[in-house]
Amino acid sequence: MRWEELDQQPCSLARTLAVVGDRWTLLVLRDCFLGIRRFDEFEKRLGITRHVLADRLKKLVDHGVLIRVPYQQRPLREEYRLTERGLDLHGVILALVSWGDRHMADERGAPVRHVHKGCGQVMRPLISCSECGEQVSARDIRVEPGEGWGDRVEEVLPQVR
Template identity: 70%
Template sequence: MRWEELDQQPCSLARTLAVIGDRWTLLVLRECFLGVRRFEMFEQRLGITRHILTDRLKKLVHHDVLYKSPYQEKPVREEYRLTEKGLDLHPVILSLVRWGDTYMADERGAPVVHIHKSCGEVMHPVTVCSECGEPIGARDVRVQTGDAWANQAGQDPLPNANPAD
């Protein structure tokens, strides 16, 4: 499987990675969720080259993860805002942050905490079943192919449907 062809795979994860699967894109998204909207601020906070930043922002706009909104008329200047599709990535970012806080933080702990606005408490993301509300982990899920699976070159999509066992 070639990186440029990920969006053609019959796999939702591969197609997602084709849009957000590189380090700079994930860091741009982190900044978006921290309230950064303007090109210069992304550039300053990330220490990223203009070329790479332009490419990542164009890609996110192309895939409707971000949209451009004018904030100045003369000259026209635009900022980048999350779309609903982009906001739906929040649990993904929170899960990655939680993993990093658990396995990559130093002795001082998490560098950023997330406060639930409603109750005012520090919160941690939890994956729950959409049907019963019970918390779930890798050992609690069985995987099977869906109608959209197209067998690619005889590849078995589920060589071990219970990898956590």
């Protein structure tokens, strides 16, 4: 399988990875959520090569995750902002950060805190069931084929422990 075929797969994970499944892309998005918008700021903060940065920003724009917005004319300068679609990736970033906080933090603790504006508290993200509201983890969930699965009989979902 090549990466170009990835978004054709009947798998939402593969399709998402076709958009953001690249380390630089996710680091760029992290900075977007921190309010970074301009080419040279990304470059300075990430230590990414301009070449790769230009490529990743372009792909994110093509996928509707970022949008270019002019912030001055003569000479035209544009910055990159998260679209609604991009903002919706916050859950992905949060999940990654949260795992890192739990399993990769050094003795000094988590590097950044997330403050919930609503209640003013430092929060951890919890994942819960949209139907009953209860908190869920891996063992609470069973996976089964949905409508978009298609009729590839041969690719049977194995038993989930």
